[in-house]
Amino acid sequence: EVLLLEAGGGFVQPGGSLRLSCVASGFNIRNYVMSWVRQAPGKGLEWVSSLSGSTGSPTYVASVKGRFTISRDDSTNTLYLQMNTLRVEDTAIYYCAKHLIAGSTNWFDPWGQGTLVTVSS
Amino acid sequence: SYELTQPLSVSVALGQTARITCGGYKIGNRNVHWYQQKPGQAPLLVIYRDTNRPSGIPERFSGSNSGDAATLTISRAHVGDEGDYYCQVWDSSAVFGGGTKLTVL
Numbered sequence: 001e002v003l004l005l006e007a008g009g010g011f012v013q014p015g016g017s018l019r020l021s022c023v024a025s026g027f028n029i030r031n032y033v034m035s036w037v038r039q040a041p042g043k044g045l046e047w048v049s050s051l052s053g054s055t056g057s058p059t060y061v062a063s064v065k066g067r068f069t070i071s072r073d074d075s076t077n078t079l080y081l082q083m084n085t086l087r088v089e090d091t092a093i094y095y096c097a098k099h100l101i102a103g104s105t106n107w108f109d110p111w112g113q114g115t116l117v118t119v120s121s
Numbered sequence: 122s123y124e125l126t127q128p129l130s131v132s133v134a135l136g137q138t139a140r141i142t143c144g145g146y147k148i149g150n151r152n153v154h155w156y157q158q159k160p161g162q163a164p165l166l167v168i169y170r171d172t173n174r175p176s177g178i179p180e181r182f183s184g185s186n187s188g189d190a191a192t193l194t195i196s197r198a199h200v201g202d203e204g205d206y207y208c209q210v211w212d213s214s215a216v217f218g219g220g221t222k223l224t225v226l
Contacts (some may be wrong), residue, residue: 035215045156045164045207047215059214095163102170105152106211109166109175 002026002110004096009115016086016119022079022096022112029053030074033099035108036081038092038117048094049081064090086119093117125208125218132224139195141221143208146189151210153191155184158220159204167206168193198225 008020020036036048049060049070058070069082079096093116097108126144133139143153153171156164166175168184171191181196195202203225208218 037215044220045209045217047217050214061214100169102152104211105154105170106215107152107154107166107169107209108156108164108215109169111163111165113163 002098004098004110004112006094006096006112006115009094009117011118011120012086013121014086014088014119017082017084018086018117020081020083020094020096020115020117022081024077024079024098027098028074029072029077029079029098033101033106034072034079035097035099036070036079036094037097037108037111038090038094039114040089040092043092046092050099051079083117086117088119088121091117091119123210123212123216125210125216127206127208127218127221129219130222130224132226133195133198134226135200136197139198139202139223139225141193141195141206141208141223143191143193143218144189145191145210148189148191148210149187151186151212153184153186154209155193156207156209157202157204158207164207195223198223200225 003025006022032053035050051070067085071080093114095114097111155168158164171186183194205220
């Protein structure tokens with residue numbers, strides 16, 4: 001069974017840092033594109049960052065570029081999101097998700113259960 | 122950047138058919154994916170590439186896509202189908218619609 005389990009969320013003051021982790025089971029993350037998607041309280045879904053399986057190349061939404069870093073550890077099959085210089089508007093549940101790809105389209109299945117990040121003074 | 126528009130809410134009578142739309146410029150030329158999210162839970166893929174159901178998703182869920190709108194159709198709606206539904210396309214990154222809250226009356 002393919003499963004994703006996030007951890008690392010918590011309460012942090014503006015300007016602080018957190019590192020999220022997502023442990024995958026049932027598949028090797030190095031063979032897939034993986035993403036972080038967030039959801040602010042009461043709001044919709046927003047893609048944050050992706051990491052290519054084959055090349056390891058990262059991509060980011062403009063609002064987190066220069067502050068967030070996506071990475072992975074193949075030995076532990078874990079995806080990470082290092083979040084620095086956090087802002088109040090980064091408050092959200094952060095989900096990791098596995099990409100499925102066909103031609104020029106990507107979709108997400110499955111998703112982890114999410115981890116809550118709260119940025120507040 | 123590409124934008125997707127969904128109605129904020131859709132209501133359907135128990136056992137009837139619900140239709141949730143996802144509007145976008147020439148969206149019929151793109152592949153659309155749909156997710157269901159129940160309160161306190163992670164999103165769940167219910168339709169991918171316009172019309173395909175993942176294993177475990179009931180046949181009551183179907184999708185279509187043409188012109189400037191994609192549609193998620195839920196037949197014989199159950200109370201258990203209540204939740205938020207999001208459409209998504211890929212445009213060099215994931216683009217999500219704003220979500221539609223489905224209520225079964």
